[in-house]
Amino acid sequence: MNRRTFLKGASAGIAATSLLGSKAVANSAKELRVGLIGCGGRGTGAAIQALNADPDVVLYAMGDLTADRLQQSRSGLERFGDRLQADSTRQFVGFDAFEKVIAQVDVILLATPPVFRPQHLRAAVEAGCHVFCEKPVAVDGAGVRSVIETATMAQAKGLSLASGFCWRSAFGHRALYQRIHQGEIGKVVGVHATYMAGQLWSKERQEGWSELDYQLRNWVYYAQLGGDHVVEQAIHSVDKILWAKSDETPSSVMASGGRETRTEAKYGNIFDHFSAVYDWADGTQATLQCRQMTGCHMENLDRIIGSTGIAYVDGWANKFVIKGDNAWKYDGPSNDMYQTEHDDLFESIRNGSAMNQGVDMAHSTLAAIMTRMSAYTGKVVTWDQALNSQLELTPAQWVGGPGVDASVPIPGKTKLI
Numbered sequence: 001m002n003r004r005t006f007l008k009g010a011s012a013g014i015a016a017t018s019l020l021g022s023k024a025v026a027n028s029a030k031e032l033r034v035g036l037i038g039c040g041g042r043g044t045g046a047a048i049q050a051l052n053a054d055p056d057v058v059l060y061a062m063g064d065l066t067a068d069r070l071q072q073s074r075s076g077l078e079r080f081g082d083r084l085q086a087d088s089t090r091q092f093v094g095f096d097a098f099e100k101v102i103a104q105v106d107v108i109l110l111a112t113p114p115v116f117r118p119q120h121l122r123a124a125v126e127a128g129c130h131v132f133c134e135k136p137v138a139v140d141g142a143g144v145r146s147v148i149e150t151a152t153m154a155q156a157k158g159l160s161l162a163s164g165f166c167w168r169s170a171f172g173h174r175a176l177y178q179r180i181h182q183g184e185i186g187k188v189v190g191v192h193a194t195y196m197a198g199q200l201w202s203k204e205r206q207e208g209w210s211e212l213d214y215q216l217r218n219w220v221y222y223a224q225l226g227g228d229h230v231v232e233q234a235i236h237s238v239d240k241i242l243w244a245k246s247d248e249t250p251s252s253v254m255a256s257g258g259r260e261t262r263t264e265a266k267y268g269n270i271f272d273h274f275s276a277v278y279d280w281a282d283g284t285q286a287t288l289q290c291r292q293m294t295g296c297h298m299e300n301l302d303r304i305i306g307s308t309g310i311a312y313v314d315g316w317a318n319k320f321v322i323k324g325d326n327a328w329k330y331d332g333p334s335n336d337m338y339q340t341e342h343d344d345l346f347e348s349i350r351n352g353s354a355m356n357q358g359v360d361m362a363h364s365t366l367a368a369i370m371t372r373m374s375a376y377t378g379k380v381v382t383w384d385q386a387l388n389s390q391l392e393l394t395p396a397q398w399v400g401g402p403g404v405d406a407s408v409p410i411p412g413k414t415k416l417i
């Protein structure tokens, strides 16, 4: 039985059972209509992976804030021929594009800047869609609380909710973390993680753009839109710290950070480096160092210290080693982790197993947000403070025009809210 036959067979059996209440039921025996919200680099990649994951997936609707990004994405997908069904009647532009896309499809791919994620995710799950949800899933505690609620809602509806914490889909990582969870390095007592990267792209201001247009095009530089780079990028390391701890959440964090090289106004209000120490109730400690600076050493490493061994992860080089009582080295295949994310998602939709990574993705996001809160304020931040934080970075309503406040936080002066 090939994969296609298996998927069709499996899907026929689930129509009347676990997917009740989900729009996917109607289409599960044949095509699945997928909608993309946020047609940038990652969204376009996610659409390709969705189309490759299952032969009966069609890209049915697309939504973006701007027509140029949508068209750019669409031209990158033309090779899918008649499976690219987002014709001009199903291309939506603007802050309300997400609602129009969601109304058309069974599965939603969410890949806008992070600030929109809680709202878009809620709308998708309320409408009964399965979801692929890029990381980070929020930029503040309010957003995380909303996502946790939505994840519970998705569970109750039997919907699949897959996260974009892509390293969890890389075969080498999976093999290593499985060994850690099986006790091959004893009890995990510490983790040292680094995400030392270079500077990111930035887009020149163009005539006719409002301040908000400019900021949204350069969303990575505004904490209110992207969360700051510890939430947007180094969150992968934060996620792997939590993974090493079997997703047990830290009790507090003490972080510092600042803006050393990326100081011009065009770089908004985010920092360019952070360092953090996390504590768990059982005495485990983890450290994280991350930066986005050009001309500096770059690495992305995790060293997981156990009572009987140490695990070394070099994600970029795909190297995984355990030293100690149960010495081991990964010699299995490497995979396209982004593709595996979608293979798993669509398989779960077809076989009705409703994978749900919602709470874990929200927790990893909160751990990164609490790191930013601690560095911005100069205070120790507990998990409960971050989760119950009344800081709301997301405007109640999106209207064009003025942008977000671009003042740079000052540790010791910026208030912990």
Ligand SMILES: NC(=O)c1ccc[n+]([C@@H]2O[C@H](COP(=O)([O-])OP(=O)(O)OC[C@H]3O[C@@H](n4cnc5c(N)ncnc54)[C@H](O)[C@@H]3O)[C@@H](O)[C@H]2O)c1
Pocket (backbone or CB within 6 Å): 037, 038, 039, 040, 041, 042, 043, 063, 064, 065, 066, 069, 070, 094, 095, 097, 098, 111, 112, 113, 114, 116, 134, 135, 136, 164, 165, 166, 216, 232
């Ligand atoms: N998992 C990974 O390895 C990985 C890699 C890259 C990016 N990402 C994440 O994917 C997301 C998107 O990143 P990107 O690199 O594709 O950014 P991008 O800027 O290339 O794309 C974002 C797109 O969203 C659109 N957009 C903005 N606001 C919108 C709204 N309200 N409604 C609809 N569309 C809107 C933009 O116009 C743009 O086309 C981010 O959360 C980022 O952190 C994850």
